[in-house]
Amino acid sequence: MPSTISVADAIAIRSGEPLIGSVRVDGSKNAALPLIAAATAVGRLTHLSNMPQCQDVRTMLDPLRLCGYSVARSVINPEEVVILPVCGAAPPADLAGAAAIRASYYLVPALLASNGRARLPWPGGCPVGERGMDLHFRVYEAFGDRVVLDGSGYHVVRAGERLPEVEIVLPFRSRGATVAAILRAVIERCCLTVTQPNVSPEVAEILAFLRAAGWQAFATEERLRLTPLHAGESAALAWEVPGDKVEAVTLACAVAVTRGSAQIKGVRAADVLPAMEMLAWLGIPAHASADTVTVHGQDTQLTGQPLRAVASLAPGGLDADFEPSLMALALGLRGVHLFADAINPGRHGNLIPQLARLGAAIEQLSATHCRITGPQRLTGAAVTANDIRSGSALLLAALAADGLTTVSGLAQLRRGHADLPGKLRRLGADITGEPA
Structure with missing residues (x-):
């Protein structure tokens, strides 16, 4: 402060x-931030409506523009955001602005998809105590990615070999790690099983969005399962933030x-x-x-x-x-x-x-x-x-x-x-x- x-x-x-x-x-900030990340992961023109105009959403959208995505608010309705990946754009070395929010880690899959690597500062957000990233890193390592840490942040390098299926067992129901696993599987277009997932409304919303994008996605208290169905789908998506x-x-x-x-x-x-x-x-x-x-x-x-x-x-x-x-x-x-x-x-x-x-x-x-x-x-x-x-x-x-x-x-x-x-x-x- x-x-x-x-x-x-x-x-x-x-x-x-x-x-x-x-x-x-x-609209819900807690639902909007992972939905923005999910929109980048599917790699299609996406219209997100009922987008809250709070500061954390603005902070999330700004780095996406630097990461090679076209992001625009509707002139007619500022609560509608349009997201489209732009090929060939390389992100800057410094995404320091992402440090202002906790949800900056949702940017990792977007960066891996567009550039094969993600370098981000340690997440910030509300000063409400230590909420480590170790479980997130374990998720990326399960996909074969390499994670390097330093004093200013972390660096994730996408695995060179694509895995057809990944299974992850979470030691506790972390929402952030569950979302990270989902988004990483989406950019890899691989099957995913998560045991003991977080099944909060925000996670359920991402799964519903992915079903609309052509994925088979469901979750119970014990298991989350994600399977790609329509590999060639390219139609635009429209989704309302709850x-x-x-x-x-x-x-x-x-x-x-x-x-x-x-x-x-x-x-x-x-x-x-x-x-x-x-x-x-x-x-x-x-x-x-x-x-x-x-x-x-x-x-x-x-x-x-x-x-x-x-x-x-x-x-x-x-x-x-x-x-x-x-x-x-x-x-x-x-x-x-x-x-x-x-x-x-x-x-x-x-x-x-x-x-x-x-x-x-x-x-x-x-x-x-x-x-x-x-x-x-x-x-x-x-x-x-x-x-x-x-x-x-x-x-x-x-x-x-x-x-x-x-x-x-x-x-x-x-x-x-x-x-x-x-x-x-x-x-x-x-x-x-x-x-x-």
């Missing part, structure tokens, strides 16, 4: 009336915090089910059907049941990015609630001290586990967003705090959301100051 925060990088939030109305989420499930859950929690009533549109019900089940467990009327989440916070009848929000990579588990918003919600709820996120071990360290500035008393059981006893009364103060999801949680806490809360560090928030404060404002939140 920059050492100084400009006035344009801060907003003021005053708690007040319940949030009421209807709002539509943007709605942002994290933004939908954040907005649902915001409505619940204020005891409001709202519809959050544009998100698939299955993608938010674990969070909706937790709200129902707490006694907050919330449900998802078709493409809409509905929250009737004014009818809340709190159960006093303890909430256990434990981030998990297991099928049907709680997405780690849901946990911060649930934590902000739990501060105002009766009961003793447990939170854990071992997937992003530094996230609690970013969020809990900022919530403490608002008066929150959170018992840290370890670096990744904490306990909240509620309800607690929060008071407005100046806080800083230190990562995307912590920033979202601070907006929610500000809606519950007495008085005025100033949230700075919005550059972090805008990396994942084009305008989350604006959506809250459209539901009636008293937010002043417009991020630049």
Whole structure:
């Protein structure tokens, strides 16, 4: 994060009336980034619609242009991106800009496809603890690629001999390694089997995209299988990025915090089910059907049941990015609630001290586990967003705090959301100051 925060990088939030109305989420950043990479891997003209206009997507598209791909946003609809490989273009030696995002490793297959080698800086993104690349490198080595590491980044050289089939056993359900294996198999046009894959909605979306591109692709909790079918297919592809499930859950929690009533549109019900089940467990009327989440916070009848929000990579588990918003919600709820996120071990360290500035008393059981006893009364103060999801949680806490809360560090928030404060404002939140 920059050492100084400009006035344009801060907003003021005053708690007040319940949030009421209807709002539509943007496309999902977490789904868009691997879909962009999948579009490059299939090597065909691809139209991706409902593309979020957040900073991380822009950061992903810029290096692709340098890597030899034609990338353009539609003049008529800026949420549509067109991607086409350009033959004969060699990437520059320095792709330093890719270091700004964690998902920069999705560029590896694109570079291997167009140039036979990929040299990238170590990935950046949210400062939420060590998330190593070792498993990714094991994936590339399974394809016969050579991986060389140095202080500034890593270098992957494509294997000279094509393997007709690759089998990979993952020691845990890593989404990044699962996607890396899928994309590497696509550029190789080989069969792939992954044992103990990640089967999150984002991975399922890539497999659905590849089926449209002429691949046989399916995944169960135990095994993922990928087989090329139509080697000569060249027709253009069109695909819509799914709605942002994290933004939908954040907005649902915001409505619940204020005891409001709202519809959050544009998100698939299955993608938010674990969070909706937790709200129902707490006694907050919330449900998802078709493409809409509905929250009737004014009818809340709190159960006093303890909430256990434990981030998990297991099928049907709680997405780690849901946990911060649930934590902000739990501060105002009766009961003793447990939170854990071992997937992003530094996230609690970013969020809990900022919530403490608002008066929150959170018992840290370890670096990744904490306990909240509620309800607690929060008071407005100046806080800083230190990562995307912590920033979202601070907006929610500000809606519950007495008085005025100033949230700075919005550059972090805008990396994942084009305008989350604006959506809250459209539901009636008293937010002043417009991020630049």
